[in-house]
Amino acid sequence: MGLAFLDRDRSIAPSGYSRWLVPPAALAIHLSIGQVYAFSVFKNPLLALHGADGSAWNLKEIGYIFSIAIAFLGISAALFGAWLERAGPRRAMFYAAICFGAGFFIASLGASTHSLALIYLGYGVIGGIGLGLGYISPVSTLIKWFPDRPGLATGLAIMGFGGGAMIGGPLASNLMAHFKNAGQPSIPYTMMTMGALYFIFMMFGVFTIRVPQPDWKPAGWVPSTKHAALISTHNVAVTEAWKTPQFWLLWVMLFVNVTAGIGILEQAAPMIQDLFKGKITPVAAVGFVGILSIFNMAGRFLWASVSDFIGRKGTYFTFFVLGAILYFFLPFARQDKINSVPLFVAIAALVISMYGGGFATIPAYLKDLFGGFNVSAIHGRLLTAWSAAGIIGPLIVNGILDHYVENKMPKEDAYPLILHIMCGLLVIGFIANLLVRAVDEKYWLKDQNVVVPAGAAH
Amino acid sequence: MADPNTTKTSSPILIAAAWAIVIIPTAWGLNYTMQNALKLFTSTATPATAQQSPK
Numbered sequence: 469m470g471l472a473f474l475d476r477d478r479s480i481a482p483s484g485y486s487r488w489l490v491p492p493a494a495l496a497i498h499l500s501i502g503q504v505y506a507f508s509v510f511k512n513p514l515l516a517l518h519g520a521d522g523s524a525w526n527l528k529e530i531g532y533i534f535s536i537a538i539a540f541l542g543i544s545a546a547l548f549g550a551w552l553e554r555a556g557p558r559r560a561m562f563y564a565a566i567c568f569g570a571g572f573f574i575a576s577l578g579a580s581t582h583s584l585a586l587i588y589l590g591y592g593v594i595g596g597i598g599l600g601l602g603y604i605s606p607v608s609t610l611i612k613w614f615p616d617r618p619g620l621a622t623g624l625a626i627m628g629f630g631g632g633a634m635i636g637g638p639l640a641s642n643l644m645a646h647f648k649n650a651g652q653p654s655i656p657y658t659m660m661t662m663g664a665l666y667f668i669f670m671m672f673g674v675f676t677i678r679v680p681q682p683d684w685k686p687a688g689w690v691p692s693t694k695h696a697a698l699i700s701t702h703n704v705a706v707t708e709a710w711k712t713p714q715f716w717l718l719w720v721m722l723f724v725n726v727t728a729g730i731g732i733l734e735q736a737a738p739m740i741q742d743l744f745k746g747k748i749t750p751v752a753a754v755g756f757v758g759i760l761s762i763f764n765m766a767g768r769f770l771w772a773s774v775s776d777f778i779g780r781k782g783t784y785f786t787f788f789v790l791g792a793i794l795y796f797f798l799p800f801a802r803q804d805k806i807n808s809v810p811l812f813v814a815i816a817a818l819v820i821s822m823y824g825g826g827f828a829t830i831p832a833y834l835k836d837l838f839g840g841f842n843v844s845a846i847h848g849r850l851l852t853a854w855s856a857a858g859i860i861g862p863l864i865v866n867g868i869l870d871h872y873v874e875n876k877m878p879k880e881d882a883y884p885l886i887l888h889i890m891c892g893l894l895v896i897g898f899i900a901n902l903l904v905r906a907v908d909e910k911y912w913l914k915d916q917n918v919v920v921p922a923g924a925a926h
Numbered sequence: 927m928a929d930p931n932t933t934k935t936s937s938p939i940l941i942a943a944a945w946a947i948v949i950i951p952t953a954w955g956l957n958y959t960m961q962n963a964l965k966l967f968t969s970t971a972t973p974a975t976a977q978q979s980p981k
Contacts, residue, residue, distance in 0.1 A: 486936035492944040499948060628948070634955030672947060748966075755966030758959045813966065 474674075476556030481678035487613040487686070489676055494606030494625035496673035497561055500666045501568060501602040502632015504541075507534045507591075509640045513655050519582035529584055533575075533592050535858070540596025542855030545604050549848025550706055552601070553841075557609045557677050564602035565670035571595025572663025576656040602670070603629065603851070607831045608844040612680050615840075616689050618832040619780070623772025626828040630765035636662075698781060698904065702912040703839030709846045712911050714837050717900045721784060722830055723853040723860075724897035728795065728890040729823025730861030732816055735869070735883075736760055742880045743802040744809055756813060763817040764824040771825025772832065780833035781904060787822045788898035794819050795891035799884035827854075837907055864889060 472478060514530050552560045574590025577583075606625050614621035643658040685691070709715050732739070737753040748756070775783040794815050799805070801812035830850065835843045865886055872882040 482934070484935035486941055488941050489936055489944050492948045495948040495952075499952060628952075631952050631955065634959045635951050636955075638955060638958040669951075676944060752966045755963045758963035759966060761959055762956070762963065809966075 471559075471562075474556070474559040474562050476554075476558070476679060479556055479558040479677060479679055481680055481684070483681070485678055487680070490606075490610060490613050490678065491621065491624045493561075493673040493676035493678075494610055495628040496669055496676070497564060497602045497606060498625050498628030499632045499635060500670050501564070501599045502629040503636030503639075503662070503666065504534070504537055504595075504599055505630075505633035506635075506637035506640065507537070509637050509644075510655065513644060514579070514587075517579065517582060517655065523582070525584055533587055536588055536592030537596040537599060538858045539855050540593055541599040541603060542852045542858075544597040544600030545848035545851040546600075547848075548601055549604055549845030550842070552605060552844050552848070553608070553706075556679060557605045558674055560601050560605035561670065561674045561677060564598045564605060565667050565674060567594050567598030568602065568670065569598075569663045569667030571598055572659045572666070576659035576663070579655040579659060580653065600848070600851070604844050604848045606673075606677065607847055608840060609677065609679055611831065611835050611840050611843060612684075614686075615691070616686055617773075617776050618835050619772040619775040619783075619829060620769075622831040623769045623775075623828040626772070626831075627765055627768040627824075629827070630761070630768050630824050634761055634765070639665075698779075698906055699836045700839045700907060702909075703841030704837075704846075704907055704911050705913050706842040706845035706849065708911045708913070709838050709842065710849055712907055714904055714907055715846070715850070717904050718830065718833060718837075719850055719853045720900040721788075721897045722826060722850060723857050724893040724900075725787060725791075725823060725826035726854055726857035727861040727864070728791065728893050729820060729826075730857060731795075731865055731886055731890040732820060733760065733764075733823070734862050734865045735886075736816075739883055740809075740812065743799075743812065743883060744807075745803060745880070747803065747809065756816075759813060759817055760820045763821040767821025767824035768828035771822065772828035775829045775832060780829055780836055781901060783825070783829050784833070784901045785898070787826055788894050788901060791819060791822050792891045792894040792898065795887050795894060798887050802880065802883075837904070839913075841913060 511527070511530055514525060515527065516524075518524050548560070571590045571592075571594040574594060575587045576590075578586030578588075578590055607622055610621035610625055611618045640658055640662065643661055644654040647654040647657040704712070736757050737750070740756045741748045741750065741753050771783060771787075778786075798812065798815045798819070801808050801815060831843065831847050834846050834850065838846055868882050868886050868889075869879065871877075872879050
């Protein structure tokens with residue numbers, strides 16, 4: 469078969485293969501699919517497109533493209549996680565590259581023919597499936613290559629998802645400007661070019677990824693004989709994992725952490741302009757969004773790496789305690805209180821670093837609790853919390869803002885309420901994290917003992 | 927396990943090249959974003975409209 473090179477057996481690393489070749493493979497995938505966070509650069513150009521009959525799309529209709537993509541990310545991650553465990557990361561990455569690249573091409577056709585349905589199908593559904601497959605595909609492989617530092621390894625990959633928008637945004641803007649100046653259809657040509665470029669870049673990941681040999685371990689690394697309270701000595705199958713209270717506690721934790729982050733990210737530019745009226749220009753507000761992007765990316769790597777030393781529970785304890793305090797005090801930095809832009813930006817940046825850190829630390833938390841056997845599949849199912857937060861978060865934020873605007877109340881007064889609701893949500897996450905205990909023996913996979921990684925005690 | 931004396935290990939050049947493939951576009955995007963981020967501190971409204979006494 470022509471695609472036999474994708475088989476798990478064909479991707480087993482030869483002896484001497486450096487594990488430091490694996491993070492670039494994972495990053496190639498995550499830097500590509502992270503483009504989804506920069507989809508907003510297409511919003512205004514799509515709004516300006518007109519069909520043959522003069523019809524145009526509205527903002528709400530265009531907004532659904534991103535929502536569909538994120539929904540299908542969660543759905544495909546949940547559905548295909550167990551298949552990925554059998555098929556291996558290389559095949560999953562290959563299909564992710566095909567779906568993500570083809571999504572752009574179909575969306576390009578939709579832009580050419582002014583068919584929103586084709587854009588929904590292409591970028592939303594097919595591209596979204598590529599997002600889900602790509603997001604979970606390198607996670608368990610990285611954990612196997614870095615049993616001594618699983619947080620650092622998954623943090624490196626998932627940092628790429630945060631950084632993808634920093635590449636995808638300017639890439640799309642520059643390509644659209646180029647094609648426009650050349651007198652060519654800017655959106656369709658840009659989408660086709662990006663689809664091709666991302667496919668090639670993701671194929672670098674496909675060809676570079678390797679799974680370690682079953683008996684492989686890092687040179688000189690001796691698994692700890694000390695058993696930390698939460699680190700599992702046994703594996704739990706995905707079919708059992710989601711029946712455990714631990715899975716649902718982590719689901720709640722990811723859900724509240726993401727919802728709280730969306731509370732700021734959803735309205736970052738208008739929020740800082742409303743809270744510092746006349747002081748922050750629209751251009752400066754874009755700068756604020758840029759700072760949040762950088763901290764979102766950096767937080768993924770830094771917090772996940774820190775979790776290798778202070779433990780996953782300790783890291784989430786920090787997110788929920790420090791995060792709740794910061795969310796509570798953030799509105800007090802505004803113009804009619806402390807009136808400090810640097811303080812506001814510093815608090816918001818720290819909060820967003822923890823939003824990113826939550827994404828990057830959760831795979832290692834799952835590995836601690838359920839072992840590495842089915843961690844991709846379990847991670848895939850847990851990502852439904854992200855999809856749920858992607859719906860609930862904007863509903864809370866936009867619902868409150870609409871209420872204030874419709875009742876002619878000052879919009880800037882809505883933000884403290886929104887941020888204090890997010891503070892309350894983090895308190896719920898704090899309680900959920902406190903309740904996490906080791907997985908009960910009845911859920912263990914029989915005869916699948918694993919070594920205990922030398923991680924931090926919880 | 928294979929004999930470490932006969933095992934072919936990954937070339938450091940190959941490892942560096944693999945990292946360069948992902949770092950170069952990331953650095954380009956980071957630079958672009960940093961340029962935008964700096965506008966927060968260089969592009970502010972005039973003090974006359976900005977100054978309000980805190981309550």
